[in-house]
Amino acid sequence: MRAFLSAGAEQKRRSFYILVHQLRGLCEWLYRRDDWALLRAHWKGVRDPEETIRLLSRPGRLTAGLNWYRANASLARMLAPPKPGEWGEERVSIPALGVWSAGEKYLVEDQMVRSGDYVDGVWTYARLEDAGHWMQEDAPEALSKLLLGHWRAAEAG
Incomplete structure (x- = not known):
């Protein structure tokens, strides 16, 4: 979440709809x-x-x-993201997989790539070329393959 909130002006422009959700x-x-x-x-x-x-x-x-x-x-978090340590949950200690899709309209790639900055465990980033925001519908086989591979690697240690 911190990477999303600090991803910059382009991310905020793409996420304008979130303001309506508030x-x-x-x-x-x-x-x-x-x-x-x-x-x-x-x-x-x-x-x-x-x-x-x-x-x-x-x-x-x-x-x-x-x-x-x-x-x-929330609007408050989008306008002024919390400083490191204010949330207490920003470090991830287990293996984490971040998946971004090239056809994504609402999230910029940088926020997903930089999510790895908050992972102390093994971080894996993957990009799906033939999917949009609804990647689980656009590329279910490719996403499933990534997830299964990630879980198997984590289980193997």
């Missing part, structure tokens, strides 16, 4: 408005937006998803 109630209303028109436009690359909308339509689901942004990427 507006509890209003954000949920905006997304549901006009039969989910805003999300349909936002999710042009999602393989099955209708299924995703169906799932998010269940009570509490949309708010639960938005709460991740509210808890982790």
